[in-house]
Amino acid sequence: MTDEGTTAPTASTPQDDQLTYDVVVVGAGAVGENVADRAGRTGLSVVVVEQELVGGECSYWACMPSKAMLRPGAVLAAARAVPGAAEAVSGTIDTTALLARRSAFTSHWDDASQVSWLDGAGIALVRGAARLTGPRVLEVTSDDGSVVTLTARHAVVLATGSEPVIPDIDGLVRSAPWTSREATSVEDVPASLAVLGGGVVGVEMATAFADLGTHVTLIVRGDRVLNGFEPFVSEAVVGSLREIGVDVRLETQVVEAHREDGGVHLRLSTGSVLVAEQVLVATGRRPATADLGLETVGLTAGSTITVDDSLAVKGVADGWLFAAGDVTGRVATTHQGKYQARVVGDVIAARFGTADAPEPADGPQVPGSERPAAAAESAAGAWSRYRATADHAAVPQVVFSRPEAASVGLTESAAHDAGLTVRTVEYALGSVAGAAVSADGYEGTAQIVIDTERGVIVGATFVGPEIAEMLHAATIAVVGEVPIERLWHAVPAYPTMSEVWLRLLETAGL
Template identity: 55%
Template sequence: MNDAPRTYDVVVIGAGPVGENLAERTRAAGLSTVVVESELVGGECSYWACMPSKALLRPVAARADARRLPGLAAAAAGPLDSAEVLARRDEFTSHWKDDGQVQWLDSATIDLVRGRGRLDGPRQVVVDTPDGGTVRLAARHAVAVCTGTTAALPDLAGLADVKPWTSREATSARQVPESLVVVGGGVVAVEMATAWQALGARVTVLVRGGELLGRMEPFAGEMVADGLREAGVELRFGVSVASVVREGRQVRVGLDDGGELTADEILFAVGREPHTADLGLDTVGLTPGDWLEVDDTCQVTAVPDGWLYAAGDVNHRALLTHQGKYQGRMAGAAIAARATGRPVDNSPWGAHVATADHAAVPQVVFTDPEVGSVGLTAQEAERSGRRVRAVDYDLANVAGASLYGDGYRGRARMVVDLDREVLVGVTFVGPGVSELVHSATVAVVGEVPVSRLWHAVPSYPTISEVWLRLLETYRG
């Protein structure tokens, strides 16, 4: 062990998309930057989340679209080729090798230290390397924690022996199980139920509450539930797992209502926990395992002198890759400004403050039907004290939707702040709606008056014409 630390302007712990974006901003500003990574450069999104999951789901959506179109329906009636789908998934993950991402770090002149990094006092990081050695790093200006989250698992006796799936196993499994139990009703649960049912598994979803996608508009969960049932997924609401045991190749699942079922695999998709338990938080006065509370520049508020930052899922503001990358860009710019003695720009046009994750977070759920949303639900808006009106429209009545084929089912909702006459939330459900989300995001973030949206003319015939129909409905 060499006691002399390597000194950089900025040390970033975590080389996922958040850490990469943050490091790129600080390095572009002329600050020497090193990234520490214990697994693969590119992080959860590249290898176990966004990219592999969407590679699994895209064939499902394409087949569903084809089955609704006369002239293609018969050709698309057969099953998916699971081997080809999984092979394409493997290509999207670069076969779980990070050579390309490492080359990008090299091209940006960002140093990489492989190993498990942890804080060791103010501005100090210790890295346990794969060869058993130790590297000490020191930061002149900032340490940024971009370690993300890990899957939460329930406290069930013998669960480790069962070897349950989490989101990682669900996106990287090498073969299709004959049967799969999915525990949870959120995004991971419904997306993975969609994918593995389409690939040939018999899927049962167990939901503790009474709805799917409980943080979105109620109709979104209802329509996704209908789609899952039509695909052959069994949904059970109001039940929890009381026990699990693996017997040979099968998992026996006991339920709190006295019921029981068996499956080849069980996936727990019941939430996320901050990846901070072994991060050395206690050496800087914080509690291991906690979320890291930050201000709008992603500076950790509980640590004096302003040297510690936390961007992405680890700060619990918005657990989505695109929001984390945005935070990384803002945090990197703020670190660079402070390091060079420039003021942090807090204006509405500020390039150093992350404000988009307060009330205008966009999200897409890649099920059949798709769900896209941004901002507040009608219920959330009312709870916030706003005087609002929810305006709904049946997407099947939009000419562009009819081009998607027979039996199109969808729904759109915009939530209008009646005092300011701006949108505070928008939700779309239906095939092809994911590409509508950014226009809704611009409307919400930009606080575009409803009167001005009249003059944003949608192209005909596209699904975007739903904007006109929503505005007509609002006007009455």
């Protein structure tokens, strides 16, 4: 539905210098693709703008390549923990094969298949850097300097993700450190690597490169890694990192860096000097909003974009500007960004979609719309598909460290901070038959946080080998606010690790 006489540009059609669509999505990563897909389902014309590769950070430099790099080490560790399989395992990881499989998952950094998907879905693509010039109007500058002006009839969605932050350490920038991009696209594995930061990227990449035979030093400013998890997660992960040869240095900072003789020299707060062939900075990310022209619509360039639960940007009149994913500063995971994308796409479709979109006879109103929403909210109005309420109470996260760490909802500390009256119940996963069968000497922990006033689980944490797939059951319990008495009737199969749910409930006194 472009203006009469114009043609929606695709990868193979020429671009006019002025184009109009119903919806303009800035950023063609996983979040932007999902926004475009959901928003276009009721007849709206949609264009996405992407400066780099269609598919974004997750597909090429984050989720997919990093997990492909981590999987061989996890498989080897699992096999070595089972007599009968352990005897069949010899040698070490084949670096060439691992990196080849990694590159296959990134399509060798070629986005042709992603572009083809856009074409098949009827979503137009304009390549270049987009910048707002006023309400509903953007200029897109391509690599060759040509400029296309895009106008949105109804909505603009900003989904440009985030970018790594290099801390202000003397000489660090000049030493040409890696960020997660260089780490996950590595071709020549360094003999030694210093990793700065104990978050998800730091822990996962320390694990991956240790598996590849690199001597890894993990430098963490605080007293534990994975600070957003329960403290027992850090204890387990740090212990395992050290077992696989990672030199973990807690409560340590880099105060100066310089590169010489093929290595980077790091002066540490402890007074010692560490020399590594390469340095990976994994100390945090910031919203990629510096060059979006936010100031032209009354927002601050480079800032987090504050949104309400419908993902509409606060402080912008007329409800035309939305944002989703890392730029909102709410939750920096791909799956939660895609969840937000589905919400905002549905909001836009319900508010601005064509008359032949499905419309139930009744139901709550989408803000700014005279049309009923396509699904009724719960009695409390908390779980409408048009509200990203899971951002506040039910965020799942998995770290593919060894052991894996997974959590959803609130930690015990966060629950207390929220004013809830809670008790925690913990159980050793190694005491569950399913875990004992899966690996000799299995070690892991499961914990739930129970809101004692309502009798529901508000948080769950797991740490142990191969526990990632256990998380969704906990997520359903938290999102569904399932009374723990009712969970007693959810019988886990035997012998599986999920039997820990029975043990947790027994420990809780049920």
